[in-house]
Amino acid sequence: MSLPELEKKREQYRCEHKTVVFTNGCFDILHAGHVRYLTAAGGLGDILIVGLNSDASVRKLKGEGRPVNPAADRAEVLAGLRAVDHVVVFDEDTAEELVRRLQPDIYVKGGDYSLDRLPESAIVAAYGGRTVLVPMVEGRSTTNVIQRLQQTGAATAGSDGKGGL
Numbered sequence: 001m002s003l004p005e006l007e008k009k010r011e012q013y014r015c016e017h018k019t020v021v022f023t024n025g026c027f028d029i030l031h032a033g034h035v036r037y038l039t040a041a042g043g044l045g046d047i048l049i050v051g052l053n054s055d056a057s058v059r060k061l062k063g064e065g066r067p068v069n070p071a072a073d074r075a076e077v078l079a080g081l082r083a084v085d086h087v088v089v090f091d092e093d094t095a096e097e098l099v100r101r102l103q104p105d106i107y108v109k110g111g112d113y114s115l116d117r118l119p120e121s122a123i124v125a126a127y128g129g130r131t132v133l134v135p136m137v138e139g140r141s142t143t144n145v146i147q148r149l150q151q152t153g154a155a156t157a158g159s160d161g162k163g164g165l
Contacts, residue, residue, distance in 0.1 A: 001086050001087065001088055002088070003088055003090075003098070003101065006049065006086055006088050006102065007101060007102065009086065010049075010102050010103070013046070013047055018045070018046035018047050019044070019045030019046045019047070019105045019106065020045060020046070020047045020049060020102070020104045020105050020106070021041055021042065021044050021045035021047065021048045021049070021104060021105065021106045021107075021108055022048075022049045022050075022051065022095075022098070022099065022102060022104035022106070022107050022108070023037075023038070023041045023048070023049075023050055023051070023107070023108040023109065024050065024051030024052070024053070024090070024095035024098065024109075025050075025051075025052070025053065025110075026052075026053045026057075026058045026061065026062065026066075026067060026074075027050070027052060027074050027077075027078055028058065028062075028066060028067040028068050028069055028074065029068055029069065030074075030077050030078070033136065035081065035083075037110060037134055037136075038050070038078075038081060038083045038084060039082075039083045040108075040134045041083070041108040041132075041134060042082075042083030042084065042085075043083075044106050044108065044132060045105060045106055047085045047086070048083055048084050048085050048086075049085065049086045049087075049088065049102065049104065050078050050084050050086070050087045050088070051088055051089075051090050051095045051098045052071060052074055052075055052078065052087055052088065052089045052090070053071075053089075053090065054071050054089050054090060054091045055067055055070055055071050056091060057090065057091050057092065057093060060093065061093065071089050075087045075089060094119055094120065095120055096119050096120055096123060099120045099123050099124060100123055103127050103129065104124070104129060105129050105130075106129060106130055106131075106132055107120055107121060107124045107129060107130070107131045107132070108131070108132050108133075108134055109131070109132075109133055109134070110133065110134055110135075110136050111133050111134060111135040111136045112136050113133060114133075115131060115133070118131065
């Protein structure tokens, strides 16, 4: 969904007195940690909006070789999750502009962050919202998945053109 479309939906949700939750991230190779995190975030309100870093933004944040999956694919996978209501792609390093424009009731990030490291939390506090940190799932990260693939050689499996998983 585009940001202008989402802003209209946000107004509708405000009129319906629905609690809007917002989170953001790269969500490159979706894993159980992501699903648990998004389910927890979605459980905090009525509507969950996910801000998804664009490919250029992911590259800038994570380095060359990332993202593994392009933004359109990552958005489609996220949108298919039961907990997620809307996905919006953004190019900036942080989700400050999205938070400023959408004004979610609750802003959620993973427990590997602290409020002082989240510029979005000051914006949320300024309009009366709140920021919630959801605990991380130990041992679950995209970096860990990529490292396991590289160690097992599975990263090259299917490179014979036969469409391996």
